Amino acid sequence: MADHRIIAAGLTRQKYRGLVYGIAGLAILGLLAGFVLDQHFAGTIIYLLGAWTAGGIAVLAPMLSEATLQDERDWELHNRASGILIGVTMLIGLSMLPALYVLDAGSYIEITGTVSGVIFTLSALFLLYGVCLGIAKRRI
DSSP states (O other), X not given: XXXXXXXXXXXXXXXXXXXXXXXXXXXXXXXXXXXXXXXXXXXXHHHHHHHHHHHHHHHHHHHHOSSOOOOHHHHHHHHHHHHHHHHHHHHXXXXXXXXXXXXXXXXXXXXXXXXXXXXXXXXXXXXXXXXXXXXXXXXX
16 A cells, blocks of 8 residues: 655645745635735635635645644644634623523614524534534543
8 A cells, every 4th residue: 555645755844834824825816816906706606616625625634744843832722713613602602692582572773683593503603512522431
């Protein structure tokens, strides 16, 4: 069986990060340029190609390279950032959503489609987090 690690030979941690962030940055610029130039479809295609390419490199390069592209510091930082994101979102959601529903029921405010979309998105985020946490627990 062939060793696929030679594909990423010579890839350093700095080149890896520069490549992933560079492609992602170009993808975002392509999306913005498409918006500014009224070429929404072309901008979207550029963005999607760049995002999938950067994501693919971010996932596959550490598996295919002999160099250490990610270590425990990266995982610790990722875990801390994820925990802070979920905690802040939970704090804002739990402190505001019940009040919004009570005010809506009393006809003081109206929950618009946009607000309903945000509530749905946050709910989906927490459900997905719970599923991912369950998968992670089973794998450990």
